[in-house]
Amino acid sequence: MKILLTGGAGYIGSHTAVTLSAEGLEPVVLDNFSNSHPVVMERLAHLCGGPLTLEQGDVLDTPWLTGVLLRHQPVAVVHFAGDKAVGESVAQPLKYFHNNIGGAVSLMRAMVQAVAEGGWPRPPALVFSSSATVYGDPATVPITEDFPRSHTNPYGHTKLVIEDMLSAQHAADPSWRVGVLRYFNPVGAHPSGLIGEDPDGMPNNLMPFVAQVAIGRRPHLSVFGNDYPTPDGTGVRDYIHVMDLASGHVAAVRALLAKPGSFTVNLGTGQGHSVLDMVRAFERASGRPVPYRIAPRRAGDVAQCWADPGRARTLLGWQATRSLDDMCADAWRWQSGNPNGYRSP
Numbered sequence: 400m401k402i403l404l405t406g407g408a409g410y411i412g413s414h415t416a417v418t419l420s421a422e423g424l425e426p427v428v429l430d431n432f433s434n435s436h437p438v439v440m441e442r443l444a445h446l447c448g449g450p451l452t453l454e455q456g457d458v459l460d461t462p463w464l465t466g467v468l469l470r471h472q473p474v475a476v477v478h479f480a481g482d483k484a485v486g487e488s489v490a491q492p493l494k495y496f497h498n499n500i501g502g503a504v505s506l507m508r509a510m511v512q513a514v515a516e517g518g519w520p521r522p523p524a525l526v527f528s529s530s531a532t533v534y535g536d537p538a539t540v541p542i543t544e545d546f547p548r549s550h551t552n553p554y555g556h557t558k559l560v561i562e563d564m565l566s567a568q569h570a571a572d573p574s575w576r577v578g579v580l581r582y583f584n585p586v587g588a589h590p591s592g593l594i595g596e597d598p599d600g601m602p603n604n605l606m607p608f609v610a611q612v613a614i615g616r617r618p619h620l621s622v623f624g625n626d627y628p629t630p631d632g633t634g635v636r637d638y639i640h641v642m643d644l645a646s647g648h649v650a651a652v653r654a655l656l657a658k659p660g661s662f663t664v665n666l667g668t669g670q671g672h673s674v675l676d677m678v679r680a681f682e683r684a685s686g687r688p689v690p691y692r693i694a695p696r697r698a699g700d701v702a703q704c705w706a707d708p709g710r711a712r713t714l715l716g717w718q719a720t721r722s723l724d725d726m727c728a729d730a731w732r733w734q735s736g737n738p739n740g741y742r743s744p
């Protein structure tokens with residue numbers, strides 16, 4: 400059974416491809432490599448016991464995308480493709496509205512067209528990569544899926560709008576099967592160290608920045624504020640191992656194939672860790688110092704954000720299993736084995 404992964408050469412997509420393959424499903428990778436690297440396909444071939452099918456193109460090209468669906472007849476689609484840098488979205492909102500919302504509209508229209516042409520004889524099943532950012536600044540923690548949604552940046556706004564589009568499409572055509580997955584903070588890498596997170600330029604996120612300090616690419620970490628109402632004053636987040644996140648996607652696909660309907664679930668561990676917890680865990684995992692300096696708070700940051708993952712456990716039979724130490728050990732193996740990410744050394 401084929402599963403189409405839009406953005407399948409990206410960070411979450413590539414780890415999901417490996418996990419799908421390990422479970423006997425056939426991932427078809429669709430990517431334009433605007434925010435990923437072709438080398439990933441070679442690494443995936445190694446990890447999956449042979450080359451994966453690649454469809455290179457842009458999700459905004461609806462006729463081409465319709466052809467991909469007719470050609471491969473996937474039993475489900477997982478939609479990863481999109482831009483995801485919060486800061487960039489503030490500076491370039493139109494890029495985010497065009498690529499993220501436009502891309503989702505294009506994919507949904509291609510799915511409708513493929514069914515209408517009679518060439519895709521199955522109920523449309525779609526898993527969407529959403530984000531805990533749709534919760535804005537939560538009044539309390541842990542966060543459940545019925546918490547109010549809001550957006551504090553254009554990136555988060557696109558996730559919220561796409562969730563609403565999927566809900567409207569399912570209401571219009573109940574044959575659609577939709578799984579919305581709200582990621583908390585994905586970190587870590589496949590234990591082989593062959594694939595991992597490879598941000599372009601200065602990392603926005605904590606884990607890749609810490610890893611680059613540990614390997615000597617950056618002199619120190621700036622800790623964005625130590626005066627939050629948290630145990631050690633630094634921000635607390637629900638970091639989840641990317642391999643746990645990948646298995647959550649497989650569980651979501653299997654749930655959609657098993658019966659009609661739609662669901663929205665948090666994919667998190669249910670445990671919060673501070674910035675300094677992460678620094679100490681990374682030093683333990685790498686054996687390297689991670690020097691840091693306290694810096695001013697970052698605009699838009701919230702003090703605490705972690706999941707109540709109970710619904711995913713009930714609905715999908717899924718829960719995260721890997722610890723913060725596992726996350727740091729696997730991230731370090733990736734970073735130390737690939738000091739410049741997927742770019743040649």
Ligand code: WQD
Pocket residue numbers: 483485529530531532582583584585603604605606608620621622623624633634635636674697700
């Ligand atoms: C984590 C903590 C920072 C960098 C973002 C997006 C979210 C999702 C995950 C896509 C915070 C602190 C960070 C640094 C620091 N992305 N920090 N120094 O902001 O929780 O979530 O990434 O879906 O949508 O909003 O993650 O890793 O940027 O920050 O002190 O150099 O680390 O203040 O407390 P965040 P993050």
